[in-house]
């Protein structure tokens with residue numbers, strides 16, 4: 293619990309002071325009744341403070357319980373990833389800027405079950421390494437990740453080398469440029485150097501940053517549909533955000549016969565199965 297700010301101090305001192313002042317003002321008119329009014333107001337204020345602090349404490353407790361549960365779920369997912377993939381070098385960080393462990397576990401499970409020949413990622417990072425490790429273990433498949441930021445492209449390439457994933461995982465420099473998508477302008481990845489060995493069976497969308505504009509990740513499917521295999525799966529991270537919900541539903545509406553599911557993961561994710 294932090295220290296009280298000026299506003300809180302002024303309420304705690306100011307309200308009782310006002311009650312006492314009111315009593316003093318009323319005393320010449322109503323005599324001892326003024327003391328009763330002051331005592332009544334002070335009691336109500338005290339009850340208010342007790343209830344408020346109790347609610348605050350309960351809210352804090354609830355948040356802490358949720359966080360402990362969430363940390364447990366993510367630790368469990370991280371352990372599952374490590375015990376399945378047995379990385380020879382430390383995995384890059386998960387959560388925050390990177391995908392959460394529960395989404396990464398979903399990727400590992402999907403790749404093990406469906407053995408995609410080609411995975412395409414919109415953004416690069418920890419997920420690229422995890423997907424690459426999974427494909428390496430299966431002995432089949434490639435992952436190509438589009439990256440707009442040369443600095444992070446370099447960091448991911450180094451992680452790919454640390455894990456011996458050259459030839460399996462590739463980070464493609466794809467600077468953002470203004471593009472027309474279904475009649476609207478979007479800053480989106482330059483695809484001029486994109487070449488895939490075969491159409492992608494899995495598309496993972498975790499970029500560009502949502503700060504660029506509203507529906508920033510919408511172009512992924514219209515721009516990459518021509519690179520996807522029939523029946524491909526599209527996974528959209530950060531599905532808990534309203535923009536991502538709208539994007540997923542728009543994609544589904546633009547691809548009749550597709551199946552859309554929400555995955556209740558830490559950041560939420562949308563899974564679209566194309567017809």
Ligand SMILES: C[S@@+](CC[C@H](N)C(=O)[O-])C[C@H]1O[C@@H](n2cnc3c(N)ncnc32)[C@H](O)[C@@H]1O
Nearest residue numbers: 389390391415416417418419441444447498499
């Ligand atoms: C939402 S993050 C997700 C990246 C990826 N899907 C993952 O799980 O790591 C998207 C962007 O974060 C940036 N990024 C990549 N590596 C990073 C790092 N080590 N630290 C901070 N940002 C990074 C990249 O520009 C990337 O496109």
